Amino acid sequence: MRYIPFLAIVFLTLLFLGLGLAASALWLLPLIVLAPLAFLGVWDLCQESHSLKRVYPVSAHFRWFFEWLRPYLREYLLDSDHQGRPYSHDQRALVYKRAKNVESVQAFGTDRDPYSPGYEWINHAMQGRKQDAEAYRITIGDADCAKPYSASVFNISAMSFGSLSGRAVEALNQGAKMGNFYHDTGEGGISSHHRIHGGDLVWEIGTGYFGCRTPDGRFDPKAFADRASSDQVRMIEIKLSQGAKPGKGGLLPGAKVTQEIADARGVPIGLDVLSPPGHSAFSDPVGLMTWIAELRELSGGKPVGFKLCVGHRWEFLALVKAMLKTGITPDFIVVDGAEGGTGAAPAELSNHVGTPLREGLIFVVNALTGANLRHRIKIAAAGKVVDGHDMAANIALGADWCNAARPFMFSLGCVQTKQCHTGHCPVGVATQDRWREAGLVVEDKAPRVYHFHRNTVAALSEYVGAAGLSHPWDLRPYHLRIRMAGNEVHSADSIYDFLTPGILLDAPDDTIYGRWWAMAAADRFAAAV
Numbered sequence: 323m324r325y326i327p328f329l330a331i332v333f334l335t336l337l338f339l340g341l342g343l344a345a346s347a348l349w350l351l352p353l354i355v356l357a358p359l360a361f362l363g364v365w366d367l368c369q370e371s372h373s374l375k376r377v378y379p380v381s382a383h384f385r386w387f388f389e390w391l392r393p394y395l396r397e398y399l400l401d402s403d404h405q406g407r408p409y410s411h412d413q414r415a416l417v418y419k420r421a422k423n424v425e426s427v428q429a430f431g432t433d434r435d436p437y438s439p440g441y442e443w444i445n446h447a448m449q450g451r452k453q454d455a456e457a458y459r460i461t462i463g464d465a466d467c468a469k470p471y472s473a474s475v476f477n478i479s480a481m482s483f484g485s486l487s488g489r490a491v492e493a494l495n496q497g498a499k500m501g502n503f504y505h506d507t508g509e510g511g512i513s514s515h516h517r518i519h520g521g522d523l524v525w526e527i528g529t530g531y532f533g534c535r536t537p538d539g540r541f542d543p544k545a546f547a548d549r550a551s552s553d554q555v556r557m558i559e560i561k562l563s564q565g566a567k568p569g570k571g572g573l574l575p576g577a578k579v580t581q582e583i584a585d586a587r588g589v590p591i592g593l594d595v596l597s598p599p600g601h602s603a604f605s606d607p608v609g610l611m612t613w614i615a616e617l618r619e620l621s622g623g624k625p626v627g628f629k630l631c632v633g634h635r636w637e638f639l640a641l642v643k644a645m646l647k648t649g650i651t652p653d654f655i656v657v658d659g660a661e662g663g664t665g666a667a668p669a670e671l672s673n674h675v676g677t678p679l680r681e682g683l684i685f686v687v688n689a690l691t692g693a694n695l696r697h698r699i700k701i702a703a704a705g706k707v708v709d710g711h712d713m714a715a716n717i718a719l720g721a722d723w724c725n726a727a728r729p730f731m732f733s734l735g736c737v738q739t740k741q742c743h744t745g746h747c748p749v750g751v752a753t754q755d756r757w758r759e760a761g762l763v764v765e766d767k768a769p770r771v772y773h774f775h776r777n778t779v780a781a782l783s784e785y786v787g788a789a790g791l792s793h794p795w796d797l798r799p800y801h802l803r804i805r806m807a808g809n810e811v812h813s814a815d816s817i818y819d820f821l822t823p824g825i826l827l828d829a830p831d832d833t834i835y836g837r838w839w840a841m842a843a844a845d846r847f848a849a850a851v
Contacts, residue, residue: 328363328379335360397738408661413708414732420777421733421770441805444714444797447790453783455776458794460722462557462700463653466615468623471522471556474503475794476713476779478771479662479704479725480526480561480629482510484574484583485742487759489767490734490751495521496764497733497771506725509561509597512549513586519768523554526629527617528561530597532587539596541603543620545588550621557654558617560610562601562630565662565676565705578754607644607844615650627654629704631662632682635835636849639842642693642826647844651698655690656725657683659705679705680719684818687720692826692833710781718797719814733774734767 335356342350359380366372366379374382397411419426435441463470478498483491485508492515498505499521507516509528516523527546530539534546550558574583574595584591604610610628618626632638645651659679677685683703690696703721706728707713713724728736735749742752750762786794789801799815806812819834830839841849 324378324381327381328366331356331359331363331380393740408706409708409728409732409738413729414738416709417729417732417774420781421774423769423773423777426777426781437805437808439805439807442711442715443803444711444718444785444789444801445803446788449790451787451790451792453787453793455779455783458779458783460700460795462627463625464698466618466623467625467653469556469625471504471625473557473723474501474775474779475717475723475782476707476775477504477524477702477723477725478506478730479727480506480508480524480559480564481727481731482508483513483515483586484510484578484754485752487747487750487753487762488513488515488582489759489762489764490731491515492518493734493762493764493767494730494771495519495523496768497730497775498522500768500772501775503775504556506559510583511586511588512552512555513582515582517554520554522556523552524557524559525550525555526559526561528597529599529601530587530595531603532589535588539598539602543616546617547620550617550624555621555624557625557627558621559654559656560601560614560617560626560628562628563633563658563676564629565631565658565660565679580754606846607640608648610641611644611648611650614652618653625653627652627656627700629656629658631658631660632677632685634849635685635838636841637847638686639689639826639835639839640844640847642689642695643842643844645695646693651695654700654702654722655686656702656704657686657721659683659703662705662727679703679716683716683719683721684820688819688821688833688835689826691823692821692830692835694824694827696823710778710783710785713778713782714785714794714797715802717794718799718802719818720799722795730771730774733770734762735770 335353338349338352338356342348342353362383363379366375366382369375372382374385416426436443458475459472460475461470461472478494491513495505495516496519499519504522504524505516506524507526509526509530509532511533512523512525525533527534531541533549534542536542549555576593579589579592579595581591587595589595604613614626614628618624630638657679659682660676661678683701686701687696690699700722701720702723702725703716704725704727707716707724707726708729716724731751734751736751737749739748741747745753745755747753747758750759753759782794786797789797791797799818799820800813802814803811804814804817821833821835825833826835826839830836843850
């Protein structure tokens, strides 16, 4: 039975070939389809790589066809509005509407189940307050900074040129310029595409020190100072880890190192480029604090901070102890959730390594509060921030502002085909293929980036006003309500532990962090036994 399709094709091929030779050439037309299929079947029988093809010649290819078709069928036909991963149809549709400046209200009430576990809301006030979304800005950088920065409550998270196309980078930066918010460069350095439109940049520096490296891949203070002096660079962000692949470096094959990428990263064209899993500029927590102070001075007094996906708790507490020991603190910390990630990563790292945003954010807030350092350091939250509620929930739990990456990709036209790592992005966002990139028109997409930002911040302002608050930073954990199961509903402050100021200094064993605090030391990342 398994050979019937193949034998039928061979039979029909021979039949029409005979009729064409004996009667009329018109009988040869079906061979346009049949002959390739017959040769395919012969090839299947002879090849040795795929058992399924040898046993089911020709017909086995339907398996691969439906395997290819499966995600598209699910996304467009079978998944419900709220089922898609990592972003549901409704989440993407909301971004598309706001990016196109189309009214994003919904009719006939919510289609979410408010009685399902995990449903969240913030209660409204009897008298709401009118908001000024333009005032939703926060100053980063204290007395140690000669050039503090006023940041929007919502900004573009780190995505490198090389991962994104040049046109995508240009559109993001032009949109950021139009909306007066910042654009994080990612660890791939500052390219010419970042500079064309002059939007505010946060320069992310990873373990490869791209744009400020010596020929052997170490940190180069002079090269850093030269680039950091640009007025367009508003803050410096040290990447310790990222949500998509915490604890892993990367390798950019030489074949992908074009002249543009080589110029942006400060590496030789055509040679493999390694991003090690750890930094060489420091080896212990005190060393990181010292380097932060050095970068602040070399940049002319611009805010310097770091980004991380929270890992071992004692490692972050070691950083806190180093801050206390040296008196040096970062100006900001970006907490990246393990659910984030625009780049490709091994499945195990993406699925099972790193702390999700909410737990990571609360831990960082608690660590700084318990050490009496929270007032000196601003905190950003990054990881699946799509709408006003996501922002409000993060701010209620302790964040000062939010960053997003993939939603801004959606604003450029991303359709979530998950082909980012292949270079075959169908909309020209995550590719270096010139033909594919040509589909992205900067003049059309940049306003969409701007509109998505503006409309999302406006939605946040309506949300905050409905709660009767003056601005987002009035939100507290007790404002956020979460249904746990059935009729069990709690506010976030009764679900999560929040430390009182200074308790890690006075009575660490009275907290849930006592064991980790004892394991942490300012002079090493390893746990004290």
